[in-house]
Amino acid sequence: GEDVEQSLFLSVREGDSSVINCTYTDSSSTYLYWYKQEPGAGLQLLTYIFSNMDMKQDQRLTVLLNKKDKHLSLRIADTQTGDSAIYFCAERGNTGRRALTFGSGTRLQVQP
Amino acid sequence: DVKVTQSSRYLVKRTGEKVFLECVQDMDHENMFWYRQDPGLGLRLIYFSYDVKMKEKGDIPEGYSVSREKKERFSLILESASTNQTSMYLCASSPLPGQGPPEQYFGPGTRLTVT
Numbered sequence: 001g002e003d004v005e006q007s008l009f010l011s012v013r014e015g016d017s018s019v020i021n022c023t024y025t026d027s028s029s030t031y032l033y034w035y036k037q038e039p040g041a042g043l044q045l046l047t048y049i050f051s052n053m054d055m056k057q058d059q060r061l062t063v064l065l066n067k068k069d070k071h072l073s074l075r076i077a078d079t080q081t082g083d084s085a086i087y088f089c090a091e092r093g094n095t096g097r098r099a100l101t102f103g104s105g106t107r108l109q110v111q112p
Numbered sequence: 113d114v115k116v117t118q119s120s121r122y123l124v125k126r127t128g129e130k131v132f133l134e135c136v137q138d139m140d141h142e143n144m145f146w147y148r149q150d151p152g153l154g155l156r157l158i159y160f161s162y163d164v165k166m167k168e169k170g171d172i173p174e175g176y177s178v179s180r181e182k183k184e185r186f187s188l189i190l191e192s193a194s195t196n197q198t199s200m201y202l203c204a205s206s207p208l209p210g211q212g213p214p215e216q217y218f219g220p221g222t223r224l225t226v227t
Binding site: 004008030031033035041042043044045048088090092098099100102103104105 | 116143145147152153154155156157160162170202204206209214215216217218219220221
């Protein structure tokens with residue numbers, strides 16, 4: 001089946017930029033997503049990018065997509081302690097399957 | 113705002129019990145999903161439904177069944193709960209392609225412990 005991979009942990013200092021990386025295998029991916037999960041909560045959609053785009057910016061968030069390498073990244077500028085959470089990368093293919101395929105999540109720890 | 117609600121935040125059940133997890137969405141979405149989340153494994157799809165009374169197996173359907181009698185409600189059933197079904201269960205909904213943003217909206221989750 002299709003696969004989405006992420007590193008498990010990232011630690012940054014408050015005020016620095018964070019970059020969370022993700023790779024995927026489905027060459028028919030139509031949309032790629034970033035979700036945030038705070039402790040004890042469900043998943044909150046942060047942003048998504050259509051597969052024919054290579055960049056999307058939304059306030060402090062920048063998503064970069066390299067479709068050739070099947071690599072997606074999420075950059076958080078001026079990272080704050082409130083950004084500490086687990087970040088999930090997900091993709092939706094074009095095969096009729098309507099569910100998303102998720103990575104295992106990257107735990108971001110922001111140190112004051 | 114889209115709202116997806118789940119009947120319980122925390123649930124403790126005994127091995128062998130039949131367990132019902134309920135999910136309700138208020139945005140008239142056709143698609144509804146049940147995932148389970150385990151540390152280091154991300155979210156894995158159990159079942160999804162694309163219409164009333166329609167369902168399809170996901171990646172890990174064994175030990176589970178689902179029911180969708182009304183469009184807004186999607187139930188996950190553990191026929192005979194086992195300890196390896198201790199997990200966080202997340203429900204989600206989304207519109208049909210072309211009928212809205214391609215977003216999947218999640219409920220707050222139900223943390224189920226089977227003892």
